[in-house]
Amino acid sequence: MFEKRFRDRINLQQLEGLHRNPPVIEKREGRFVTIKGQKVLSFASNDYLGLGASHQLAAQVGKHFKAFGSSASSSRLVAGNYQTICRAEKTFADYFGYEDALFFSSGYQANLAILSTLFEKGDILIFDKHVHASCVKGITLSGAGLKGYRHNNLKHLEKRLEALNCKNRGVVTESLFSMDGDLLPIKPFGDLKKKHGFYGVVDEAHAFGVLGDKGRGIAKGVTDIALGTFGKALGLFGAFVLLPRGVKEYLMNFASPLIYTTSLPQAHALAAVAALELVEQADNARKIVKDVSESMGETLIREGFQVFGNAHIISVLMGDEKKAAQVSRDLLSLGILAFSARFPTVPLGKAILRLGMTALHREEDIKTFVNALKTVV
Incomplete structure (x- = not known):
């Protein structure tokens, strides 16, 4: 009985474009991750200042865990x-x-x-x-x-x-x-x-x-x-x-x-x-985040996309859940990781690509993303 319920609900998720099947990340290097051996540019991280990829912070964390258990x-x-x-x-x-x-x-x-x-x-x-x-x-x-x-x-x-x-x-x-x-x-x-x-x-x-x-x-x-x-x-x-x-x-x-x-x-x-x-001490990183976020938003709007967000989180409206999921998969095939947020995370019929901009991103990354998005939408 339970097995059938689980299977039926997963099948329904797939039919409605709401199925979750996150990619397996093999490793991370700065703004890139590796998925199935492919180096992928990530816009799916909340590591806004780049500290999650910082060797300096990692050394501090390691030192404290070694000392205190x-x-x-x-x-x-x-x-x-x-x-x-x-x-x-x-x-x-x-x-x-x-x-x-x-x-x-x-x-x-x-x-x-x-x-x-x-x-x-x-x-x-x-x-x-x-x-x-x-x-x-x-x-x-x-x-x-x-x-x-x-x-x-x-x-x-x-x-x-x-x-x-x-x-x-x-x-x-x-x-x-x-x-x-x-x-x-x-x-x-x-x-x-x-x-x-x-x-x-x-x-x-x-x-x-x-x-x-x-x-x-x-x-x-x-x-x-x-x-x-x-x-x-x-x-x-x-x-x-x-x-x-x-x-x-x-x-x-x-x-x-x-x-x-x-x-x-x-x-x-x-x-x-x-x-x-x-x-x-991260004033420079905060400035980079602000600059790349503004650049990404302005570039997407110029290219005709419907964009929301006035800081380092940028939402690109897809609308249909199946479309959002497919666009995310297509971007991944082009070497870009972008999260498709769908119901119930966002309202039904209001699916988005949710981009997290970080101090690790560069201007060329914005061009890469926007060109790829234009290709797959």
């Missing part, structure tokens, strides 16, 4: 609350301008923990309809009343706030949206927060490291909580949440996704601080 060997609340980790969290809080911070094993786990724990029945959560799947899962598990608002439409958000005029209201959004590539209108969002007094949760996973002064993001001062990940611009793995004073203690006492999992090791905390130091 490979595992915390315990959950945070039993025997995994190392001084090294606490100090690293304080370093992150200070750098990004928040009162406290807490490390998690992944961004998904972090969003699940903060949203399912800090909000409960009787509260109201108002969320941008394009927030990450981990946010959706977290707010669903919270038990709070839920209301979505149209993507990045702050007038619609204000209508929601006026209609739901209760005491305990939270708003969940992103600063740089992971698929659309557009930015949260920071000043209008901050104005709404001042006017309506909601509790703000902003996912800055794709902004931290790249946007704002020294990569500090764009939502400081307009949100209570901000989420970041190590696995994108910081070139590592895991996640961190930036918090007001007192919330860390609350999460450590009540957040199941944190309580019932093994802590990240001490070596990771030290490696995270090393990555943060490299981020602080």
Whole structure:
């Protein structure tokens, strides 16, 4: 019975153009990966500053794991609350301008923990309809009343706030949206927060490291909580949440996704601080990311493609799911890796090619990609 269900659903995914069958990456060298022995130019990475391919960071990571071992060997609340980790969290809080911070094993786990724990029945959560799947899962598990608002439409958000005029209201959004590539209108969002007094949760996973002064993001001062990940611009793995004073203690006492999992090791905390130091020094890399992103977007628009995104995530509209998947396969045959985002990652009928621009990309890579895309579309 189960086998038939699994087989039938996979067959349906294939018929609808929604089947996932990611290529096997044999190795990575900078902006290139090797697939089936072929060197492929990748636009599918979130390694925005190139730190994930950095030999300097890799040496630091190796040094710390050699010195401190490979595992915390315990959950945070039993025997995994190392001084090294606490100090690293304080370093992150200070750098990004928040009162406290807490490390998690992944961004998904972090969003699940903060949203399912800090909000409960009787509260109201108002969320941008394009927030990450981990946010959706977290707010669903919270038990709070839920209301979505149209993507990045702050007038619609204000209508929601006026209609739901209760005491305990939270708003969940992103600063740089992971698929659309557009930015949260920071000043209008901050104005709404001042006017309506909601509790703000902003996912800055794709902004931290790249946007704002020294990569500090764009939502400081307009949100209570901000989420970041190590696995994108910081070139590592895991996640961190930036918090007001007192919330860390609350999460450590009540957040199941944190309580019932093994802590990240001490070596990771030290490696995270090393990555943060490299981020602080990465002004040149941030300029390269900005320049190549603008060039890619402008070139695609000139060639007649429908393009979204005003930072280092660029979405090229394909529309049909089968078309998007086929274009991605055709690009791969020409030596280019580009991710086709399809339902449910994006709305049905709104499939895209999602491009992650990095400091490793060059102007000639843009020409290569656009010429190849014109060939296969």
